[in-house]
Amino acid sequence: MAYALITGGSKGIGKAIAESLAQRKYNILLVARSENLLKENAAVLEKKFGVKTDILVADVSTDDAAKKISDWCVSKNYDVSILVNNAGYGLGGAFSKLSLEEQLNMMHLNMQSLVQLTYMMIPVLKKTQGKSYILNVASTAAHQAVPFLGVYSATKAFVLSFSRAIHHELKDENISVTCLCPGPTDTNFMTRAGMNSFKNAVKQSERFNMTPEAVAEIAVKALFKGTPEIIPGGSNKAGAFFSRTLPKKLVENTLVGIYKP
């Protein structure tokens, strides 16, 4: 069976996507920084689903990470037919108050590394027999500007636009591209984003949170269907509809009410 390569496979949505693909008998390659979690997840997948696994401990936000990951796949001769660009994080707060360095690191991880790894993995994906797949993880934050998550929402707008464009371009290469736009999901995201003290945002996410497992299952089904963009959950779909149809000022003012610390 072919391999699926998942960045950010140590926890949250990436871990759940790995499980959902292992259940479908894909061998699994996990990349993230937390070695112990990667080892634990890989062992569980092997035992539970009888698939092969390997892990690569890497900081995907660095300049040479994408090359390191694609070289690893090539040197080990892994037949990778699915690439999941999931590693990413957000930063909540006012743009001018957050660290510039950290915001640039987030831009590197969420956008540049995703583009680099996609580019470098295309020749590997093309080698597999039959169709191959790319799943890029954006967010419902991609659908409008989100004040106090300004740089994060812009990175995800980039991911969505890029993914939708290459969905068309890569059809000729027999590679299907899907962009996942999750809304609030019960992971480490809010903690990493420094948003646990943002009362309204916490309330909002507690109200609408989906489990990472539910998000992953919907994403994997959409991936195999060849859907260009998938928004899991009714409330997230409704939110995206309102963002598209209501005046931008109204949408942005509502989001100020939710995300202002």
Ligand SMILES: NC(=O)c1ccc[n+]([C@@H]2O[C@H](COP(=O)([O-])OP(=O)(O)OC[C@H]3O[C@@H](n4cnc5c(N)ncnc54)[C@H](OP(=O)(O)O)[C@@H]3O)[C@@H](O)[C@H]2O)c1
């Ligand atoms: N949860 C939500 O509400 C939500 C909503 C919309 C979109 N998303 C998106 O979903 C994706 C997954 O996030 P999550 O919610 O599952 O959050 P999470 O639980 O914090 O998981 C993030 C994953 O990304 C990895 N990661 C972070 N920085 C990394 C780096 N520099 N190098 C390598 N791996 C790195 C983490 O692994 P290590 O820490 O081990 O490196 C972890 O596996 C992200 O792209 C996020 O923007 C999440």
